[in-house]
Amino acid sequence: MLNTECLINPELHGIQPFSKGKVRDIYDLGDRLLIVTSDRISAFDSVLPNGIPYKGKVLNQLSLYWFSQLTDVCRNHLITAEINDMPKNIQEYGSILAGRSMLTHKVKMFPIECVVRGYLAGSAWKEYKEAGTVCGISLKPGLKESDKLPDPIFTPSTKAVTGHDENISFEKMTEIVSKSISEKLRDISIQLYTTACQKALSKGIIISDTKFEFGWFDNDIILADEVLTPDSSRFWLSSSYKPGKSQASFDKQFVRDYLESVKWDKKPPAPKLPNDIVQKTAQKYLDAYRMLTGKDLTV
Ligand SMILES: Nc1ncnc2c1ncn2[C@@H]1O[C@H](COP(=O)(O)OP(=O)(O)O)[C@@H](O)[C@H]1O
Ligand SMILES: [Mg+2]
Secondary structure (H helix, E strand, C coil), X not given: XXXXXXXXXXXXXXXXXXXXXXXXXXXXXXXXXXXEECCEEEECCEEEEEECCCHHHHHHHHHHHHHHXXXXXXXXXXXXXXXXXXXXXXXXXXXXXXXXXXXXXXXXXXXEEEEEEEEXXXXXXXXXXXXXXXXXXXXXXXXXXXXXXXXXXXXXXXXXXXXXXXXXXXHHHHHHHCHHHHHHHHHHHHHHHHHHHHHHHCCCEEEEEEEEEEEEECCEEEEECCCCCCCCEEEEEHHHCCCCCCCCCCCCHHHHHHHHHCCCCCCCCCCCCCHHHHHHHHHHHHHHHHHHHCCCCCC
């Protein structure tokens, strides 16, 4: 049996909040941010009442792993993930934060989600089936669901403050962040994806698609937010990959199947997950971490 302890709502008294997302709590330290990844999990756009043990640590440490693997492609926002190198008032919360937090530069975010797709899945498959295009980009006919694309494609979306992000064309993106920044973000995103894909595939994981966010800092483009985690990407097991149908989600399959089986209407609040689903899901996150990094999660 795995540990069942979860951190669902970390409380850091006296530290200025910056944003609270579905999964991460971010604190404002002036010119820096503290990003804390909780064990919260969302499915069908709702945060579930249960946490998943180890999930926050896996997500945080996967981002750290990818930052370290991708420094040659792009600078990133990480300052440190070592509690001892964080400000004194943060260190007080060391036992809560260890393994699940990072101190980063606060950067000026570009208001664009830089999505790269290497395979035909989700909304991209839906659009292709109906129109032969993905986010307006024409693709060759005859592709099946989950097929690998001839080349990865860049399909930006806006960062919606509420509700769903909206896919936009590359032209629209150039109106928002200029042509030269758009071209750079596109090229860096594709290079990050391609590099990560090769590494992941050699470990048995397909990265179907993923989303990067970038900011401007020190006169440079900086990779920010989380990187190549199961929350920002679609991971598939290459050993069970079969185009022509949708692929099981590496991490959330048990959760989604359970929620479908109890016929939840997908309106909040979501039902509580039984313990065996929580345990099996925790194991999936640990498996993803071990497969990708070749190491067991420590801390
Ligand atoms: N280094 C950074 N500097 C400034 N903002 C950042 C940085 N890293 C991430 N962010 C922003 O912090 C916010 C984090 O929100 P997030 O936890 O992803 O919640 P959600 O996406 O569910 O609203 C996002 O708007 C992201 O763009
Ligand atoms: Mg986000």
